Amino acid sequence: MKRIADSTVRRLSIYLRFLEEFEGRGLATVSSDELARRGGTTSAQVRKDLSFFGSFGKRGLGYSVPELATALREILGLGREWRVVIVGAGKIGAALAQYRGFKQRGFTIVAAYDTNPDKVGGRLDGIEIRDIARLERDVAADHPDIAVLAIPAEGAQAVLDRLVYAGIKAVLNFAPMSLHAPSDVTVKTVNMAMELEGLSFALTNRE
Amino acid sequence: MKRIADSTVRRLSIYLRFLEEFEGRGLATVSSDELARRGGTTSAQVRKDLSFFGSFGKRGLGYSVPELATALREILGLGREWRVVIVGAGKIGAALAQYRGFKQRGFTIVAAYDTNPDKVGGRLDGIEIRDIARLERDVAADHPDIAVLAIPAEGAQAVLDRLVYAGIKAVLNFAPMSLHAPSDVTVKTVNMAMELEGLSFALTNRE
């Protein structure tokens, strides 16, 4: 399969969000222009993005909302349940465990891990907090698909290495640092410090 | 000033993180190659990124760690204090209020806002929670630089409009939706649902 740009995938996600809104409102069709306006892009971009995966529209009419939504869910792999483990039961980990968006989109949190013995054995919004020493054994047994790293920067690379070794292929990293993994492992980093500095830069360098 | 790509600014942020680590360890100099290896990029990329702002290195030797760190902090506008308001005192808002990274980098949270009367008047890690009705008046009086949106998707655009009208020029958005603002207002969106779907896509479409 042709290599798909990251930016394309992110936009597909955005389109899907609007399609779901339209589905809820019972709209039958939508044009690339309408999707573009909502998503802050251009109609050509929308059509190009979709064209990588097939042709979903009807000329002169636009796209069927439910059909395109289904197609996008298929493309994004949202047709199945993904099993997620959260590593780190601190503030971020706790906020994530409670986040409704996971379940809503088919991401099931199967366990949380922490080093702190006071936390181990407890629960986070119903999710069991386990000793991180069990990480490898549990991953081997449960085969989760995705790991969320919600731990301080210092330990992040070491835990990532353990996850990779245990066979995890997708990681969402909240630790404020860049991580290294083999090319068959996808790591996405959400780094708030970086975003804030981007804002600081924008405020500082406006002409 | 020449337009600087977003990706460049994000990388500067990453380089600064490593420089601070090196500063802590007392290292005197660093090469573009070393920064590249750590940051997951190439040495040419590092040098090109820096070249937009000046020339900071010594041929044959590399970059002085403290000098380059100072230069990057200057470029990123981190030499001053930025005043931040958090809108939304829910789970995400609460997690953000406690996040040490803000203060550490010169971002001071001056207030939080919420609609819920049970929360208004309370405190979030020492930060006063105010009625969102006061938003415009407070912004006019306090002149915060940055607003963090930690509210559900539905109300996000309306609150953003109010913030823009009140004069805010930089927004960090945690609501899972794309927002529209005038071009002189910088909006950065952190969207976890999108990142998760990116992982789902990567897991689904591996060749």
Add this chain to the structure above:
DNA sequence: ACTAGCTTGTGAAGGAATTCACAAGCCCCG
């Protein structure tokens, strides 16, 4: 059945970001 009016899908053009590749410059050593 034909025409007018839209909207898609897509090659080609254009623009932006990354990588290449090498001259210029610095340091150290003999």
Add this chain to the structure above:
DNA sequence: CGGGGCTTGTGAATTCCTTCACAAGCTAGT
């Protein structure tokens, strides 16, 4: 003080992404 070994800074080449522009195709109205 001159040469060898590095490393920067930067035009040129390349690769990647976005935008343009238009033929093809669908619908509705007559």
